Amino acid sequence: DVKVTQSSRYLVKRTGEKVFLECVQDMDHENMFWYRQDPGLGLRLIYFSYDVKMKEKGDIPEGYSVSREKKERFSLILESASTNQTSMYLCASSSRIKGGSYEQYFGPGTRLTVT
Amino acid sequence: DQQVKQNSPSLSVQEGRISILNCDYTNSMFDYFLWYKKYPAEGPTFLISISSIKDKNEDGRFTVFLNKSAKHLSLHIVPSQPGDSAVYFCAASENYGQNFVFGPGTRLSVLP
Numbered sequence: 001d002v003k004v005t006q007s008s009r010y011l012v013k014r015t016g017e018k019v020f021l022e023c024v025q026d027m028d029h030e031n032m033f034w035y036r037q038d039p040g041l042g043l044r045l046i047y048f049s050y051d052v053k054m055k056e057k058g059d060i061p062e063g064y065s066v067s068r069e070k071k072e073r074f075s076l077i078l079e080s081a082s083t084n085q086t087s088m089y090l091c092a093s094s095s096r097i098k099g100g101s102y103e104q105y106f107g108p109g110t111r112l113t114v115t
Numbered sequence: 116d117q118q119v120k121q122n123s124p125s126l127s128v129q130e131g132r133i134s135i136l137n138c139d140y141t142n143s144m145f146d147y148f149l150w151y152k153k154y155p156a157e158g159p160t161f162l163i164s165i166s167s168i169k170d171k172n173e174d175g176r177f178t179v180f181l182n183k184s185a186k187h188l189s190l191h192i193v194p195s196q197p198g199d200s201a202v203y204f205c206a207a208s209e210n211y212g213q214n215f216v217f218g219p220g221t222r223l224s225v226l227p
Binding site: 004009031035040041043044045048058090092094096101102103104105106107109 | 119124147149156157158159160161164166204206211212213215217218219220
């Protein structure tokens, strides 16, 4: 079974704090993703990575950065947390499946509240 | 502008009946579609997929239909069970790629 774990299920941080969200996958997947989920908006892609030390911006990268120093670990960093970054954060990794397409496997999510 | 739309935020169905969840997309380059199911406090889990070369895919109680000309897909759950109560996300990608665009989700409630 693919396992994607996230370091915290719930986090409460103050405005202006630097926040680190960690994600680890155990299936040797090349690709990893960070999303945020907000009501009525679905999952929106923040950043993704195709390989170690590689990163690409998603649809909403502003206010975030990422780090991928090891294949199994993908970190999301909020340099200076703001209240509009209160959200559910979901990490995913993906692999190619039968037929050449991809399937993403998600972690349980981190609910971040910025006060 | 949302490229993947799920216009029903919520749906209630009686146990044993059919649940139909709809998804519309605007990007004609999308050629691969997934449905994910999400319970509260858990990450989404893959449910079923369909590629643009097909118009139907079945897996047990779950069937996905794709109408490319209408840019519409639907997920049918028959018979619906209380354990199916969850949020369902439709997702689409181009060139069978790994970057998916997700819809806003539909919350399904199956009533006993």
